[in-house]
Amino acid sequence: MVEGLTAxxxxxxxxxxxxxxxxxxxxxxxxxxxxxxxxxxxxxNGAGKSTLMGILSGAIRPDAGEMRLDGAxxxxxxxxxARRAGVAMIYQELSLAPHLSVMENIVLGVEPSxxxxxxxxxxxxxxxxxxxxxxxxxxxxxxAVGTLSPASQQLVExxxxxxxxxxxxxxxxxxxxxxxxxxxxxxxxxxxxxxxxHAIVYISHFIEEVKEVxxxxxxxxxxxxxxxxxxxxxxxxxxxxxxxGRSVGDLYTRGSRETGEALLQVDELMPGxxxxxxxxGEILGIAGLLGxxxxxxxxxxxxxxxxxxxxxxxGVYSGPAAPHDRWRQGMGMLSEDRGGEGLAAGxxxxxNLTGSRLDGLGPGVFVWPSxxxxxxxxxxxxxxxxxxxxRQTVAELSGGNQQKVAVARLLHHDVDVLILDEPTxxxxxxxxxxxxxxxxxxxxxxxxxxxxxxxxxSSYLPELLGVCDRIAVMSxxxxxxxxxxxxxxxxxxxxxxxxxxxxx
Amino acid sequence: MDRALTVDGRVxxxxxxxxxxxxxxxRGVLVGLVAVALIFGALVGPQFFRAANLELMARQxxxxxxxALGMTMVIVAGGIDLxxxxxxxxxxxxxxxLLRAGSGPVLAALGTVMAAAVCGALNGLLITxxxxxxxxxTLGTMLLVRGAAKGLxxxxxxxxxxxxxxxxxxxxxxxxxxxxxxxxxxxxxLALVVAFTLRYTRFGRHLFAIGSNERTxxxxxxxxxxxxxxxxxxxxxxxxxxxxxxxxxxxxxxxxVAIGLELDVIAAVIIGGGSLLGGKGSVVGTIAGAxxxxxxxxxxxxQGLPNWVQEIITGTIIVGAVALDRWRSRS
Numbered sequence: 118m119v120e121g122l123t124a125x126x127x128x129x130x131x132x133x134x135x136x137x138x139x140x141x142x143x144x145x146x147x148x149x150x151x152x153x154x155x156x157x158x159x160x161x162n163g164a165g166k167s168t169l170m171g172i173l174s175g176a177i178r179p180d181a182g183e184m185r186l187d188g189a190x191x192x193x194x195x196x197x198x199a200r201r202a203g204v205a206m207i208y209q210e211l212s213l214a215p216h217l218s219v220m221e222n223i224v225l226g227v228e229p230s231x232x233x234x235x236x237x238x239x240x241x242x243x244x245x246x247x248x249x250x251x252x253x254x255x256x257x258x259x260x261a262v263g264t265l266s267p268a269s270q271q272l273v274e275x276x277x278x279x280x281x282x283x284x285x286x287x288x289x290x291x292x293x294x295x296x297x298x299x300x301x302x303x304x305x306x307x308x309x310x311x312x313x314x315h316a317i318v319y320i321s322h323f324i325e326e327v328k329e330v331x332x333x334x335x336x337x338x339x340x341x342x343x344x345x346x347x348x349x350x351x352x353x354x355x356x357x358x359x360x361x362g363r364s365v366g367d368l369y370t371r372g373s374r375e376t377g378e379a380l381l382q383v384d385e386l387m388p389g390x391x392x393x394x395x396x397x398g399e400i401l402g403i404a405g406l407l408g409x410x411x412x413x414x415x416x417x418x419x420x421x422x423x424x425x426x427x428x429x430x431x432g433v434y435s436g437p438a439a440p441h442d443r444w445r446q447g448m449g450m451l452s453e454d455r456g457g458e459g460l461a462a463g464x465x466x467x468x469n470l471t472g473s474r475l476d477g478l479g480p481g482v483f484v485w486p487s488x489x490x491x492x493x494x495x496x497x498x499x500x501x502x503x504x505x506x507x508r509q510t511v512a513e514l515s516g517g518n519q520q521k522v523a524v525a526r527l528l529h530h531d532v533d534v535l536i537l538d539e540p541t542x543x544x545x546x547x548x549x550x551x552x553x554x555x556x557x558x559x560x561x562x563x564x565x566x567x568x569x570x571x572x573x574x575s576s577y578l579p580e581l582l583g584v585c586d587r588i589a590v591m592s593x594x595x596x597x598x599x600x601x602x603x604x605x606x607x608x609x610x611x612x613x614x615x616x617x618x619x620x621x
Numbered sequence: 622m623d624r625a626l627t628v629d630g631r632v633x634x635x636x637x638x639x640x641x642x643x644x645x646x647x648r649g650v651l652v653g654l655v656a657v658a659l660i661f662g663a664l665v666g667p668q669f670f671r672a673a674n675l676e677l678m679a680r681q682x683x684x685x686x687x688x689a690l691g692m693t694m695v696i697v698a699g700g701i702d703l704x705x706x707x708x709x710x711x712x713x714x715x716x717x718x719l720l721r722a723g724s725g726p727v728l729a730a731l732g733t734v735m736a737a738a739v740c741g742a743l744n745g746l747l748i749t750x751x752x753x754x755x756x757x758x759t760l761g762t763m764l765l766v767r768g769a770a771k772g773l774x775x776x777x778x779x780x781x782x783x784x785x786x787x788x789x790x791x792x793x794x795x796x797x798x799x800x801x802x803x804x805x806x807x808x809x810x811l812a813l814v815v816a817f818t819l820r821y822t823r824f825g826r827h828l829f830a831i832g833s834n835e836r837t838x839x840x841x842x843x844x845x846x847x848x849x850x851x852x853x854x855x856x857x858x859x860x861x862x863x864x865x866x867x868x869x870x871x872x873x874x875x876x877x878v879a880i881g882l883e884l885d886v887i888a889a890v891i892i893g894g895g896s897l898l899g900g901k902g903s904v905v906g907t908i909a910g911a912x913x914x915x916x917x918x919x920x921x922x923x924q925g926l927p928n929w930v931q932e933i934i935t936g937t938i939i940v941g942a943v944a945l946d947r948w949r950s951r952s
Contacts, residue, residue, distance in 0.1 A: 421839065421840070439842075439844075440839060440840060440841070440842045441842040441843070441844050442842075443842065444841070444842035445842075450840060452836075452840055454836075457834075457836060458834070458836040458837055458840055459837065459840065460834070460837060461830055461833035461834035461837040461838070461900070462833075462834065463833045463834070463900045463901070464829060464830065464833045464834075464900065468826065468829065468830065469837075472826075472830055472837070472838070472841040472843070473841040473842050475823045475826055475827075476823070479821070482822050482823050482824065483821050483822055483823075484821055484822060484823055484825075484826055485821065486820070486821070526841070
């Protein structure tokens with residue numbers, strides 16, 4: 118670090134240590150960011166990023182260490198202290214009141230008032246000023262926040278941080294629910310906030326984003342500092358190596374693929390206007406911007422949402438089907454919403470893993486926990502899921518391990534057709550690589566007529582290009598033709614997804 | 622290599638912590654039960670634990686217990702059933718009417734349980750078809766069933782000929798070698814069946830899945846509506862059995878009986894570790910919860926404490942149990 122040459126850092130954390138029970142979450146971490154600097158904080162899940170930011174924002178009290186904010190000693194006892202001191206956090210899950218208006222959300226907690234009565238004029242002015250600062254006067258201050266797009270909601274949250282006079286802004290995975298254009302605009306905004314002199318901490322799993330948006334990066338690994346440096350002079354794979362502690366070979370694996378008979382045939386399916394065939398032994402990818410209707414198409418195929426028209430033929434089965442029928446017909450789905458839908462967080466690993474198929478774990482309608490545990494343990498070992506055992510609650514696992522449990526459910530059920538909606542969202546690089554390898558194994562290893570077929574939706578283009586055999590692009594609710602992966606580039610996928618090709 | 626070691630170390634320690642928490646989870650209510658029993662034992666004296674007194678307590682609590690077994694399943698599945706008190710009242714009326722009409726006690730009992738099950742099926746159908754939250758639906762059927770019971774009984778108590786149904790809760794000393802009243806054996810048997818169902822059957826595991834996260838259950842192919850219909854039907858049938866026990870206690874059909882019983886029943890489940898958010902609850906806990914309430918009730922009256930003291934203690938224990946549960950899940 119090169120501080121000392123310039124002014125005092127905006128905030129400076131030194132020797133921060135935190136243990137939870139016997140677990141050392143942070144072991145003497147140093148982290149400092151200057152005013153007018155974007156610093157990326159990277160590390161795998163469980164590296165200690167959340168704990169460190171929790172300490173900065175007053176949600177967690179450190180065991181040891183020193184914190185300074187603009188040179189003054191800083192020790193928030195609770196989140197409100199941090200907010201008052203000007204430290205604002207923008208989390209992945211936004212914390213807005215959906216029924217209140219944009220204006221009310223922005224001034225929430227700091228309403229200008231006289232004798233307890235809110236002065237709406239001043240509130241409106243504050244909100245308008247904050248939105249103006251973001252360069253977004255197109256967001257109507259009177260609209261209910263719940264009616265806005267995720268990107269606009271995020272802006273409202275940032276506007277709220279500005280309205281409370283923040284000096285430090287922490288953005289935790291801010292692009293995870295944004296489409297391509299919105300990411301661009303967010304990056305522009307970050308540059309603008311930086312020029313205004315805010316200190317910005319940017320947390321992300323995406324090295325490309327880190328490279329693009331940050332001036333400097335700090336890597337955490339296993340609760341300690343694992344490296345830092347100026348982003349511009351560091352190659353992406355070097356940063357990844359610091360995160361992992363060893364070099365990750367090629368992230369994507371690709372065995373020899375050979376396609377067999379068609380397992381899934383989709384004809385003129387609405388919504389989605391989709392027609393395609395998915396064959397045994399192949400991975401078909403669906404690209405598209407957020408809100409293009411990709412998840413809706415998958416959910417319709419799986420029977421979670423009703424089809425308006427068209428036909429889905431799965432093996433010998435056609436006609437309407439509920440998820441219950443789909444599993445029996447040999448199709449399983451991985452939800453994009455791991456916490457809200459994919460897993461029951463309060464249940465054990467074993468219950469989640471075997472949830473779709475409890476038969477065969479005991480005679481008749483019975484389920485013997487010992488056999489359930491044995492079945493789960495097999496997959497825990499096979500996928501190297503890090504957990505205390507099959508009875509541990511899923512909520513206690515890291516994101517990557519949770520996702521492995523969700524994937525293992527499809528393997529336990531032994532389905533032929535796997536529908537994977539954003540299978541690597543929000544998980545660390547090492548887990549990603551393991552999931553890619555697993556998907557590849559499903560379609561390219563073992564008996565030719567036992568191989569699976571995978572339908573994969575992802576917002577991450579390198580991932581699609583890395584693992585798929587064919588890719589189709591969805592744009593404005595319509596699925597285009599599937600073409601071999603060799604015919605696509607990131608550029609052409611984006612062109613089709615954004616409708617630019619059709620327009621020109 | 623280094624990294625793997627740290628991770629393994631963490632996992633090992635996490636297991637120890639998990640064990641301690643699980644101990645509290647499952648035994649917490651039993652510890653509470655023993656504590657309450659000891660306190661009243663100390664207050665009342667050793668005669669508090671005499672067999673006759675224990676049996677009195679058991680008889681006092683079976684009605685709540687049986688209804689609470691059904692409620693445990695409903696609450697595990699993330700639902701609630703406010704209509705159980707009304708179903709108990711309706712059941713006393715139905716069994717009295719059937720007996721008076723000349724049917725045998727076995728037929729009368731089966732008919733009553735069937736009638737109660739129909740009420741539950743109505744709950745289940747309304748909840749799944751109308752997609753209305755269970756609280757509202759069963760609040761409605763609570764009044765609806767109560768009204769039906771009063772209408773059926775013409776707003777009077779129904780006298781019925783004496784049969785063995787009246788002996789369900791009679792002390793066994795004079796009635797053969799059962800040792801305990803038949804109603805208590807019946808409750809114990811039902812408790813075993815429900816506990817086994819929740820733990821060791823697909824249906825039971827599906828109820829936990831639905832209560833824990835309904836969207837996940839749906840994604841996993843669990844037939845949500847079918848399971849909900851089943852659980853409300855079974856819970857109401859249990860309330861029907863509770864109604865038979867209530868009839869045995871009263872020996873008449875009374876449409877105004879068991880008003881507010883649903884709150885005792887829910888309290889038993891909650892004290893026993895059930896969560897109104899679903900996904901949690903156990904039969905052992907529920908029975909311990911019901912027993913705690915019975916001990917307080919009987920202990921207070923034997924100690925000569927007024928009713929208001931008993932209510933304050935029970936209320937404190939309900940809030941305390943939930944607070945303890947929150948604390949446990951946070952640690």
